[in-house]
Structure formats: structure tokens, C-alpha cells
Amino acid sequence: MIDNFMPDIPRINTAIAEWLACMLFIIPLAKRFSKYKTAAIMAAAFVIQSVFLTATGNVKLYFWMPCMVMAVILMIGYIYLCCEVKLTDAAYFGMIAFAAAEFMASVEWQIVCFIYKTDLPGIYMQALYLVGIDVCVEMILYMLIHKQLSEENVMNISVKEYFSGLLIAIAVFAVSNVSFLTSNTPFSGHFSYEVGIIRTMVDAGGIAILYAHLTQCCEMRVRRELDAVQNVLQNQYIQYKQSKESIELINYKYHDLKHQIEFLRRESDPKKRNAFLNRMEDEIKQYEAQNKTGNSVLDTVLTTKSMYCTKHGITLTCVADGTLLSFMDVMDICSIFGNALDNAIECEMKITDKEKRLIHVTVTKQKNFLILKFENYYEENLKYSDGQLITTKKEKQYHGYGLKSIKYTVNKYNGAVSIDTKDNWFDLKILIPIK
Structure with missing residues (x-):
């Protein structure tokens, strides 16, 4: 026993x-x-x-x-x-x-x-x-x-x-x-x-x-x-719809003003008036939807962000073939480009020197992969932990859903997301296989 x-x-x-x-x-x-x-x-x-x-x-x-x-x-x-x-x-x-x-x-x-x-x-x-x-x-x-x-x-x-x-x-x-x-x-x-x-x-x-x-x-x-990710997706889509309507109205207004300027040129030609009209035309041009990538959804998103960047002294350049995005859903395009550009713009707004506020977007194809690159200049110290970017915000529980939304969307297409930081340049790279 x-x-x-x-x-x-x-x-x-x-x-x-x-x-x-x-x-x-x-x-x-x-x-x-x-x-x-x-x-x-x-x-x-x-x-x-x-x-x-x-x-x-x-x-x-x-x-x-x-x-x-x-x-x-x-x-x-x-x-x-x-x-x-x-x-x-x-x-x-x-x-x-x-x-x-x-x-x-x-x-x-x-x-x-x-x-x-x-x-x-x-x-x-x-x-x-x-x-x-x-x-x-x-x-x-x-x-x-x-x-x-x-x-x-x-x-x-x-x-x-x-x-x-x-x-x-x-x-x-x-x-x-x-x-x-x-x-x-x-x-x-x-x-x-x-x-x-x-x-x-x-x-x-x-x-x-x-x-x-x-x-x-x-x-x-x-x-x-x-x-939270679904809310981010939905908000980006709502912003896209609102921006599309606003840009259409701005384009109508642009063409109306353009005709008015042409009419005024014929009526009178004093030097001061001509200089004023030239300056007025230059100011209006920033509101024209100049992004013609071949994809109307991407054009709308880029134009909206370009207008915001122009207003806040941020230089946004883009080399994009929008036709490569034809297989993607409208909400997915809004989510990826909207969130990536919002994060980049937020980073640039922290830089006091406006000449250093730089963002560059690339949409290209290499072999059977769609490549999306979002590059922006940064000055703050970025921290990593086990390959994960750590936020410097106090409200950490409310941060990071933009990037999570991007990853969630890219995963739908069996793609991959990578982040690289070198020489004060933040590089967000997305690879999506094209069927």
C-alpha cells in the first residue's frame, strides 16, 4: 500500500x-x-x-x-x-x-x-x-x-x-x-x-x-x-467616393475658369492684368486631376493625396502604370494606397524643413509580380523589435491598423509586405503575384 x-x-x-x-x-x-x-x-x-x-x-x-x-x-x-x-x-x-x-x-x-x-x-x-x-x-x-x-x-x-x-x-x-x-x-x-x-x-x-x-x-x-481593420478599409473607400465627387466638381470648375481666362485675354491685354491672370492660372492648375495612370480609382486616390501634399508643402511624385491594378478590387486599391500614403504623409508632417518632405510612389511589374513601392524621407528614430516596427505614439493600442489593413489586403492576393529603412528613407514594398 x-x-x-x-x-x-x-x-x-x-x-x-x-x-x-x-x-x-x-x-x-x-x-x-x-x-x-x-x-x-x-x-x-x-x-x-x-x-x-x-x-x-x-x-x-x-x-x-x-x-x-x-x-x-x-x-x-x-x-x-x-x-x-x-x-x-x-x-x-x-x-x-x-x-x-x-x-x-x-x-x-x-x-x-x-x-x-x-x-x-x-x-x-x-x-x-x-x-x-x-x-x-x-x-x-x-x-x-x-x-x-x-x-x-x-x-x-x-x-x-x-x-x-x-x-x-x-x-x-x-x-x-x-x-x-x-x-x-x-x-x-x-x-x-x-x-x-x-x-x-x-x-x-x-x-x-x-x-x-x-x-x-x-x-x-x-x-x-x-x-478596426474593416473600419479602416471602409473609411478609405468612403474617402475615395467623396474625393471622386469633389475632384469631378473641381475639374468642372477648372474648365469653367479656364474658358473665363481665355475670354478675358481677348477683351483686354494690359500687362498687369495679364500677369494676374497668369498667376491665377498657375494656382488653379494644382486642382486639376493630373494623375493619369490608366486606373480611375488610383487616379482619384493619388489626386486627393497630391492636393493635400501641395497644401502642406510635401513633394509627392509618382511613376505608376495603373493598368496593372485591373485585377484588384476597388476597396483593396483604396486600402493599400490610401493607408500607405496616409502613413507617409503623417511622417512627413513631423519634418520642419519642407524641402525634405518627400514621398515617392512606384507601380511597376517585374516578371509575374506587381510591385508597389512607397518611399518617404524621415528624421525620427525608428525602433524595431523582432522585425516589428514599434510605434512612438502614446496611444499604442490605436496605432498600426493602417499597416495591418495593408497586410490584410495584400494577403488576399497571396502577396507579401516588407519594410526597409536606410539612410533616413522609409521603404514600404509590396509584391503581389499576377495570375
């Missing part, structure tokens, strides 16, 4: 489990510092966690709960310090990591005590079991959690989602450890081995519930992003 006595989990085992659980999020997410600094932080984190849990192993019962809270705070701090994430997201990840650590430590010790029913193995054999079991559990959890994490490291956990997850974690922790506090409840175990089984099973169920919660939060995040 299995002995009813089961020793408490060594505190060093718990420390190792908590450290490994933090790795579930630290490894896949973009880092805040270089690899060497991150490695140094994690080494220090392991030492701090081990010393703290070992030193508090024999505290009084009323100090035990504050120590557990402190252990969770340390885990959240490690994740936040190592990863380029918001504090709210780090707190959510730390909560899941703590639940995972409780399960890893419990299941490892449960297996060891089951195999060695009465006499525990030596320290080296315990270490072998610890490493083997924890690594296996870590790999399974990593494969599950890694699929749910955002490439931009942003979960945007709402207050409601966070507190619902926190409530689940507290409930799991309370039920799994109630037998350690008192055996005088209908849900407490009376023997140490029985208590260990309850803890392991409850922690396993808790991990499953928190994983389901994480999956739901990720689905909500994707749904919110998709709605």
Missing part, C-alpha cells in the same frame, strides 16, 4: 517551477533589452526567487499567504522587466505563470512520491526527476500558450477580462491549498498523500480553465483588430 504520508514539496522545487513558468512568456515575446541583459535578469530572477522561497519555507501560517502574493509579484516583475509588454498584460501573464508553476511543482513531486513510496531518492535522482518532468510539462504548456500570443506583444486585456481571470486563479489556488490551511472542511483531505492528489488535480483543472480564458481573450483581441 502507498504510505499516507507525503512530505511537503521542497521550496527549491517550487522556485524552479515558478522560474520556468515565467519562461513560458519570456521566451516567445519580444525582449525589452539585449539578449545578454535579459539573460542576466533571468539569472538574477532565479537566485532571488530561490532565496526568497527557501527563506520563507518555515514562516507562520498567517505569513504564508503574503509570501505567496509576493512570489506572484516577483514573477510579474520578471516578465515585465524582460519583455516589451504593458504592465497589465504582464500581470495577466504572471497570473497564468503562477498557476502553471503550482501545477508543475505539484505533479513533479506527486510522481516522485508515487514511485518512491516510502524512501525518497537521493538528491541527484530528485534533480533528474525534477528536470525531466518539469521540462516535459513546460514544453507542452509552451506549445499551447505560444499559439495564442500576439506578434505585437499586446493583449490589451480589459479590466473585466483581467479580474475574471484573477478570480479564476484565486479560486483555483484557494481550493488546491485549502487542505494545507485546515482539514476541518467538507473539501479538505485528511492525509498528506490525499492532499497532494487534490492539489495536483485542482491545479490541472485550473490550468485548463485559465488556458480557455486566455484563448477567449485572444479571440476577442483578434475580433477587435479585425473590426
